[in-house]
Amino acid sequence: MNVFKEVADIQTADMLQLPVPKAYFHNVSVPPSEFQRDMVADLARRAEQVRAKQVEPHEDNMLTITNDGRKLALDQRLANAMLPDDEGSKVSACADNILSAMGRQSGAAARAVGLLRPIYSEAGRNL
Incomplete structure (x- = not known):
């Protein structure tokens, strides 16, 4: 990193002292769609198969299942592009x-x- 600093002009946020707007955070809970409920059950089934070593790691694994769950939680179209907007x-x-x-x-x-x-x-x- 020190070599990089010799050739790069690095400016941190503290050095620039730019105005930063105040952020407001709030959580919104939304109910799952029927497809999302079905897909969560499928994710659970897949996880059980992985735990029971019924599938090879290159076929399915917990990282893939977790990633599919994250996509599904955000929007069902990330799990299946053919689904309508919810x-x-x-x-x-x-x-x-x-x-x-x-x-x-x-x-x-x-x-x-x-x-x-x-x-x-x-x-x-x-x-």
């Missing part, structure tokens, strides 16, 4: 919250609709 999904709730916050700041939710940016998830897809 109005009660976490992504929809997030978009509603963003729209609501932008509407409060600008005074008109209708103007905020055009300002919404794509939401990128850790799952690597543009939702």
Whole structure:
């Protein structure tokens, strides 16, 4: 790292002293869709098969199952792209919250609709 510092101009946030907006956090709980309930049962079945060594690690493993569960929890379309958009999904709730916050700041939710940016998830897809 010291060699890198000799050739790179590194500026930390403390050095730049840029204004940082205050973040507001809140948790929103959304009920699972019927597909998500079925898929969670399938994830449990797959996990039992892995624990019982009924499948080879290259066929299925806990890391893959966990990743599939994370995708499913975010939006059912990440588990199966052929599924419809669920109005009660976490992504929809997030978009509603963003729209609501932008509407409060600008005074008109209708103007905020055009300002919404794509939401990128850790799952690597543009939702």
